[in-house]
Amino acid sequence: QSVLTQPPSVSGAPGQRVTIPCTGSNSNLGAGYDAHWYQQLPGTAPKLLIYGNNNRPSGVPDRFSGSKSGTSASLAISGLQVEDEADYYCQSFDSGRDVFGAGTKVTVL
């Protein structure tokens, strides 16, 4: 059971907007710790997608955006593209340890 809860899968047609929720608690996101998001393409290492709730590293398209409110965070992908098909993980900090969600598989229909 992950400390951060994500849906196992979401899907959308090319061009659509999808969102991935990440639900935490008062000991992690609700305590003020940031949410971060990673994209893992098949067979590759995870890559930082969003840090500090809503910041994109250099090179990440602005189709990806993040937000956080209270004990929840979310990742939005607008203008969904075939190459966005991947697993997405949220991460935060809780009780002295780094914690991850179980991951969400995004399928482009």
Next chain:
Amino acid sequence: QVQLQESGPGLVKPSETLSLTCTVSGGSMNTYYWSWIRQPPGKGLEWIGHIYYSGSTNYNSSLKSRVTISVDTSKNQVSLKLSSMTAADTAVYYCVRRVSYSYHMDVWGQGTTVTVSS
């Protein structure tokens, strides 16, 4: 451009100790945490632990009795030792740089696959 490269045995026998090394190139180890993350086949990411460049450590409580992470800044290396290996420890092991101020993980190694089998 900082790069991380994991190295170590791909096959470990049950009950043995896994030893992995991560070599950091293209940048300083100072002011960062250095983490080990693993991913069992078909599953999600699990935080093993991390070490600050100065040497202080923090471990996943579920692995704490078996894990040791060390750093050698003179060699630009971080090491992981995991004892009493079982099949449940079969996974891809990643070396990761963790940023001090917001705890995000901004640089990942390519990962090394470790299989536990006799």
